[in-house]
Amino acid sequence: MxxxxxxxxxxxxxxxxxxxxxxxxxxxxxxxxxxxxxxxxxxxxxxxxxxxxxxxxxxxxxxxxxxxxxxxxxxxxxxxxxxxxxxxxxxxxFAMIFQNPRTALNPIRKVGRQIEDVLQAHNPGMGAKARKEAAIEQLASVKITDPTRRYNAYPYELSGGMCQRVMIAIALACKPRxxxxxxxxxxxxxxxxxxxxxxxxxxxxxxxxxxxxxxxxxxxxxxxxxxxxxxxxxxxxxxxxxxxxxxxxxxxxxxxxxxxxxxxxxxxxxxxxxxxxxxxxRQPQPSCRFSTRCERCLPQCKEPGLALMPYSNNTSHLIACRNPL
Ligand SMILES: Nc1ncnc2c1ncn2[C@@H]1O[C@H](COP(=O)(O)OP(=O)(O)OP(=O)(O)O)[C@@H](O)[C@H]1O
Ligand SMILES: [Mg+2]
Missing domain, CATH: 3.40.50.300 (P-loop containing nucleotide triphosphate hydrolases)
Known part of the structure; x- marks a missing residue:
């Protein structure tokens, strides 16, 4: 491996x-x-x-x-x-960010607090002051201007782009890999x-x-x-x-x-x-689920056993097709 x-x-x-x-x-x-x-x-x-x-x-x-x-x-x-x-x-x-940050954020909690929640969950030993400083630093790292003030903002006070920045700040607070x-x-x-x-x-x-x-x-x-x-x-x-x-x-x-x-x-x-x-x-599918839309479909494309395989021995180029271009 x-x-x-x-x-x-x-x-x-x-x-x-x-x-x-x-x-x-x-x-x-x-x-x-x-x-x-x-x-x-x-x-x-x-x-x-x-x-x-x-x-x-x-x-x-x-x-x-x-x-x-x-x-x-x-x-x-x-x-x-x-x-x-x-x-x-x-x-x-690992962490995730989604579409619609506004719905993913808690509407009744200050954004700075929401960053602190993640920090607290994963670093229970961190003191309150250090946590707040880290949250403000996170807001600054996603280029939110005036992070000390924005720490106290609620999601509805921020634009969609700003909310997505907050989501990113939350996701990256613990430096996931x-x-x-x-x-x-x-x-x-x-x-x-x-x-x-x-x-x-x-x-x-x-x-x-x-x-x-x-x-x-x-x-x-x-x-x-x-x-x-x-x-x-x-x-x-x-x-x-x-x-x-x-x-x-x-x-x-x-x-x-x-x-x-x-x-x-x-x-x-x-x-x-x-x-x-x-x-x-909901219906049983042919082996290649694209075969019904494919102009290059051959009879064997419906047979079981389709697998992602290297294209012409190139292990970085994988393809699942019995009749490739
Ligand atoms: N909770 C669910 N119950 C039943 N079917 C679901 C559920 N969630 C997803 N599906 C089905 O799984 C399939 C794949 O959904 P998925 O959300 O992964 O698509 P997607 O590629 O992310 O699409 P989009 O680009 O619209 O986000 C869809 O056919 C969807 O109907
Ligand atoms: Mg999707």
Missing amino acids: HTNLLLSVQNLSVAFDTRHGRVAVLDKVNLNLHKGETLAIVGESGSGKSVTAYAALGILDPAGKITNGKVEFEGRNLLELSSQEMRKLRGRD LLIADEPTTGLDVTTQVVIMDLVHELAQAHGMATLLITHDLGLAADYCSRIAVMHAGQVLEDAPVATLFKGARHPYTARLMAATLQPGITLEKLVSIPGQLPDL
Whole structure:
């Protein structure tokens, strides 16, 4: 095993029990993230990006069941830890930031206090004065001006961009080694998006922190990440360094995504040019869930045993396709 491996998701399958029966959402998802690396998960809405992150970090909705696989963080299988052990790791070793910071923050608690809450949970020995100073320092580190005054602000007194900065300050308060950012800039205006992404990138570099960026936006992924994993209907179809992918995507789905979205202002959210819909996951699926939408589909594409494998012996370029480009 690679010694620098930080997070390794192996054959992770997740199903949801719904009123309409069991829905097999994730199908043997594999992802590897090394120390200090930046990986993007890209895919259409409903492709399973958030479920992958939530399942890996133990915050999956109770209706979701992990039916297969392993999630190793620095060699420990997170799926075997108790919820108490997981709580210890969350915030300290890995942290998450979400879309809609305003709803993720506690509306009736001063933002400075909310940073202190994380510090207190993970450093119970820290004194009140040191904690307050550290919280103010955190606010300054995410470039909030006048942090001493802003410490006393409530979320409603801050703009969306400021709230996202506070979320980042909370997430990074204990210097985690992994940050998962799930659509961190959706809902913010374009200028603020760039400012927030630059900030995340800068802080990640400064702390040698690995980042998993979940996004609809292939352009954003390319700008801020070294590698991109492409998901479709709960399967990872291609995973490669950004330059490799842009030079020659091998999965027909990736190629179509790139052709369709790499125009300014077009993200997967607005994508209309990929024919067909994500399959209905309540029904049994063919081995490749993209096969029903794929113009290169061969009879064997429906057969079981699809796996993510190196493309032409290149171990950094993985692809799950029986008829690659
Ligand atoms: N609590 C739940 N109950 C039932 N199904 C769920 C639940 N949460 C997610 N799903 C299903 O899992 C699939 C993947 O959802 P997920 O939220 O991971 O998609 P996503 O790729 O993050 O999409 P988006 O880009 O819109 O955030 C979807 O088909 C969704 O309907
Ligand atoms: Mg999501």
